[in-house]
Amino acid sequence: MPEAVGPQAVGPRAVVWDFGNVIVRWNPRTLYQKIFPDPAECDRFLAHVCTMDWHMAHDRGESFEDNIAVLIARHPDHAPAIRAWRERWWEMFSGAIPETEAAIEALDVRGVPQFGLSNIHQDTVEGTYAMSPAFGRLKDAIISGRERLTKPDPAIFRLAAERFGYAPRDLLFVDDSAKNIEAARELGFDVHHFTDPASLRPALEARGLL
Structure with a gap:
């Protein structure tokens, strides 16, 4: 379904931000291309060993140590690389996204309430x-690991609306995942699928937030 654009008689009154690849850039490949210089080997490792399905257990709050131990038992030949997922976690990041930072600052100046909703x-x-x-401009945030709920489970979106104190229609949810965007849209949130940083400010302006 295409995203609504243009002036609206009634629009969102607050913004809910995803963190990874919306506010800061996160990609396991940023780390693992150092460990596996051969791109094909790096691809195989991330597709069959440290997969995103495996990582989702961390987002649900399972300890890195326990989840890594289980994976090492299955792939003992990759033990050092698997341990690097936690030991070198911060090397998966490559800085903040300037367009998002600028938008958050501008919204803060306008007095628009802002919140976070992240699988982390x-x-x-x-x-x-x-x-x-x-991040200091966010009034509150739902952290999946603390709640033991992850996007795109509808329960975490309902929790966000309840805790932040807004009806879903009053919240603009910004996320890079199409599945998360659709889940939020189905519950009545306004949504912006973050695929191009340059499209963020126009989307906020179209809704009268900036």
């Missing part, structure tokens, strides 16, 4: 916040 392990939250002052 509870032990990595503070380190992530330290990557950008933009």
Whole structure:
């Protein structure tokens, strides 16, 4: 379904931000291309060993240590590379996204309430916040690892609306995942699928937020 654009009689009154690849850039390949210089070998490792399905357990709050131990038992030949998922976690990041930082600052100046909703392990939250002052503009955030719920489960979106104190229609949800965007849209959130940083400000302006 195409995203609504243009002036609206009634629009969102607050913004809910995803973190990874919306506020800060995160990609396991940023780390693992150092460990596996051969691109094909790197691809195989991320497709068959440290997969995103495996990583989702961290987003649900499972400890890195326990989840890594289980994977090493299955792939003992890759033990050092698997351990690097936690030991070198911060090397998966490549800085904040300037367009998002600028938008968050501009919304803050306008007095628009802003919140976070992220699939993220509870032990990595503070380190992530330290990557950008933009995180300090968020009034509250739903952290999946603390709640033991992950996007795109509808329950985490309902929790966000309840905790932030807004009806879904009053919230603009910004995320890079199409599945998360569709889940939020089905619950009545306004949504912006973040695929191009340059499209962010026009989307906010179209809704009268900037």
